[in-house]
Amino acid sequence: DGGITQSPKYLFRKEGQNVTLSCEQNLNHDAMYWYRQDPGQGLRLIYYSQIVNDFQKGDIAEGYSVSREKKESFPLTVTSAQKNPTAFYLCASGTAGKPQHFGDGTRLSIL
Amino acid sequence: AQSVTQPDIHITVSEGASLELRCNYSYGATPYLFWYVQSPGQGLQLLLKYFSGDTLVQGIKGFEAEFKRSQSSFNLRKPSVHWSDAAEYFCAVGPSGTYKYIFGTGTRLKVLA
Numbered sequence: 001d002g003g004i005t006q007s008p009k010y011l012f013r014k015e016g017q018n019v020t021l022s023c024e025q026n027l028n029h030d031a032m033y034w035y036r037q038d039p040g041q042g043l044r045l046i047y048y049s050q051i052v053n054d055f056q057k058g059d060i061a062e063g064y065s066v067s068r069e070k071k072e073s074f075p076l077t078v079t080s081a082q083k084n085p086t087a088f089y090l091c092a093s094g095t096a097g098k099p100q101h102f103g104d105g106t107r108l109s110i111l
Numbered sequence: 112a113q114s115v116t117q118p119d120i121h122i123t124v125s126e127g128a129s130l131e132l133r134c135n136y137s138y139g140a141t142p143y144l145f146w147y148v149q150s151p152g153q154g155l156q157l158l159l160k161y162f163s164g165d166t167l168v169q170g171i172k173g174f175e176a177e178f179k180r181s182q183s184s185f186n187l188r189k190p191s192v193h194w195s196d197a198a199e200y201f202c203a204v205g206p207s208g209t210y211k212y213i214f215g216t217g218t219r220l221k222v223l224a
Contacts, residue, residue, distance in 0.1 A: 042217050043214040
């Protein structure tokens with residue numbers, strides 16, 4: 001079945017460490033997205049990419065980085081510059097004007 | 112600026128009662144509108160969408176929503192709620208022809224047995 005796979009489901013970060021969250025899709029969607037979800041704040045867009053080798057900052061990009069080397073993959077790195085990384089991270093994919101499809105999320109916590 | 116407002120943070124209903132979750136949007140033209148549902152620790156699942164045409168749209172799990180242009184609203188309804196409907200619900204707007212979407216802050220639904 002087509003879908004979006006996020007891994008790992010749970011991730012722990014030590015102080016000063018960068019961590020990378022994986023997102024893979026086999027829906028042949030052009031666009032991919034990363035959202036951060038905190039209680040009571042809905043979904044906030046971190047980065048999105050419309051095509052390979054191109055991506056745009058969302059509303060809260062500081063402390064995060066992404067790459068889009070393949071259409072199927074859009075990994076998110078949470079850098080040590082992100083001082084409050086504890087959150088639920090959701091990856092999505094889609095095409096223009098159509099509903100987004102979401103993965104099951106990665107919960108990141110600080111050790 | 113484009114925005115989506117879900118005025119109710121929490122709603123509690125009894126099982127079998129009717130449900131209406133509110134969503135208001137701000138956008139210059141008719142946007143694409145969506146409702147998603149999220150169970151704890153899970154991703155978002157699409158309930159229904161509105162692009163054009165009939166303003167009353169049917170979705171999965173017995174949900175429906177009505178687009179009212181004059182009120183800039185897209186409220187979600189269900190005639191009889193089941194305990195399994197307890198979850199968080201998100202309204203979203205996506206301007207046609209673009210890749211960027213805006214989500215509301217969500218409404219958490221609690222269902223009493």
